[in-house]
Amino acid sequence: MKVIVIGLGNFGSAVAVKLAALGHEVIGVDSIEQRVENIKDKITYAITVDCTDATVIKTLPLQEADMVLVAIGEDLGASILITALLKKYNVKRIVSRAISPIHRTILEAIGVMEILNPEEDSASRFVTKINMKNVIDSLNISDEYSVMEVLVPHQYIGMTVAEVDLRRKNSINILTIKKEIQKQILTKNYYETKILGVVAAEYKFEANDVLVIFGKNDDIKKWIEKTTK
Secondary structure: OEEEEEOOOHHHHHHHHHHHHOOOEEEEEEOOHHHHHHHOOOOOEEEEOOOOOHHHHOOOOOOOOOEEEEOOOOOHHHHHHHHHHHHHOOOOOEEEEOOOHHHHHHHHHOOOOEEEOOOOOOHHHHHHHHHOOOEEEEEEOOOOEEEEEEEOOHHHOOOEHHHHOHHHHHOOEEEEEEEEEEEEEOOEEEEEEEEOOOOOOOOEOOOOOEEEEEEEHHHHHHHHHHHOO
8 A cells, every 4th residue: 555644743653654564655744854854764755845835745646645644733724735735636535634623624624534533543543444454443452452343344244143153263252233324304314323232143244334343453454354355
């Protein structure tokens, strides 16, 4: 995966280094030269440029990138401007960091679908989400074990919990299942999250089910790689 990280403060540099260590191609960008110097030997490329300049940001390999992360945390104006430019240039996947509720509202207004909250999303947690396919969220219980929310593998749809038998076959426990239920008030549709509680062995998986699972990180990673091929 090719990732561009714009903003190499504490959060941005931590994400960039962790992704590079996992074997991804990472391009780190910041307007402050010292930040670039601090990270240049730890990632694929590190560049000192001002991405608020439309002519400069166009020189980055935006169309080849699988994701562009706007990790700027101290300059709301720069974050919004850069994100707007990325939207203008039709970058396939934009993830932006919001530093306040108003910042989040503005990012949502310009059409950003993936927004990080620095109080909730640590660099490790974010890297886990993007490094494993179908992982929606994760919580590290220890260095070895995690609880993760994972979109149900397509091959499980229509099968029962007993038939899949994750515990015996993969050493993974299904804690519960989350479902998004569409509802309507007057003329407006909205989605409400429903938690199934303790899942019965005869429950049949449905499309878009989110499995809340617990297990060893290595076991979960092997299972995800096997079911997303």
